[in-house]
Amino acid sequence: DAKTTQPTSMDCAEGRAANLPCNHSTISGNEYVYWYRQIHSQGPQYIIHGLKNNETNEMASLIITEDRKSSTLILPHATLRDTAVYYCIVRVYSGNTPLVFGKGTRLSVIA
Amino acid sequence: DAGVTQSPTHLIKTRGQQVTLRCSPKSGHDTVSWYQQALGQGPQFIFQYYEEEERQRGNFPDRFSGHQFPNYSSELNVNALLLGDSALYLCASSPFGQGNSYEQYFGPGTRLTVT
Numbered sequence: 001d002a003k004t005t006q007p008t009s010m011d012c013a014e015g016r017a018a019n020l021p022c023n024h025s026t027i028s029g030n031e032y033v034y035w036y037r038q039i040h041s042q043g044p045q046y047i048i049h050g051l052k053n054n055e056t057n058e059m060a061s062l063i064i065t066e067d068r069k070s071s072t073l074i075l076p077h078a079t080l081r082d083t084a085v086y087y088c089i090v091r092v093y094s095g096n097t098p099l100v101f102g103k104g105t106r107l108s109v110i111a
Numbered sequence: 112d113a114g115v116t117q118s119p120t121h122l123i124k125t126r127g128q129q130v131t132l133r134c135s136p137k138s139g140h141d142t143v144s145w146y147q148q149a150l151g152q153g154p155q156f157i158f159q160y161y162e163e164e165e166r167q168r169g170n171f172p173d174r175f176s177g178h179q180f181p182n183y184s185s186e187l188n189v190n191a192l193l194l195g196d197s198a199l200y201l202c203a204s205s206p207f208g209q210g211n212s213y214e215q216y217f218g219p220g221t222r223l224t225v226t
Contacts, residue, residue: 002153034214043115043201043217044154087153096142096207098167099215101153 002102003027004088009106012082018075020105022088025069033064034091035073036099037084044087044101047073051093078109113138115204115218123224124192132187132221136204142166143185144215145177146201154201160185161207189223197225 005023012018024033034049048055048062050071055062061074075082087104091097116135124130136143142161146154156169160179179185183204189196199222203215 041219043203043219045217046214049214096144096159096161096166096205098144098156098159098169099146099154099203100156101146103151103153 002100003031003090004102006086006088006102006105008103009108011108011110012075012078014080014109014111015077018078018082018107018109020073020075020086020088020107021070022073023070024088024090027068027090028092030092031090032093033062033068033071034089034099035060035062036087036089036101037082038087038104039081039084044099047086049091078107080109080111083107083109115202115216117200117202117218117221119221120219121222121224123226126192126194126225128192129188129190130192130223132189132200132202132223133184134187134202134204134218135184136202137216140204140206140216141183142205142207143179143183144203144205145185145187146203146217147171148199148201148220150198154199157187192225194225197223199223 035047036044038044064071085104144159145157148154158168163179174190199220201220202218
């Protein structure tokens, strides 16, 4: 079973920041937080991952609370192409550990 | 650089039949994982292949089997199809055991419909 809890759906205005929350209160010390997204009819796409420090890449920023029990994925300037299901996953730091997906958050970016 | 490719794109089978789905990993990747995604659900891990052997397996019955070839491509076989096997089947590839965590690259999936 997935170890994360996410809201079922969220809306965001185009051009605004999208903040997607995730709760992972039972995360272990050796588990990272990963984010993937799945645009309709495509395979999931890796976005970002982190352990305890905030992370940023060309797609998004990841903010992890100090107690590591929750995190927020931030898309700084959402576009219509960011409309997708976003999955938050906790995972042991190993390239081939299977991903355990929950139902994710359906983000709708509105013009 | 081609990413992960899967074939066929769509497939319709009858209950009780057998099906084979195919996957070619991303260049440089030697590990292939298969996932099943039912409508409205997140993907569920089926199994993983490395060095032509099944290395990890999720909670799926023996009707689901696989194979990996020397060129790292892989097949997923499902026997005695049930209506509940209707789903999007996703293949993901990654490099194996290099001491770091690599994200898994997913293909577009094969949509299987069982009637």
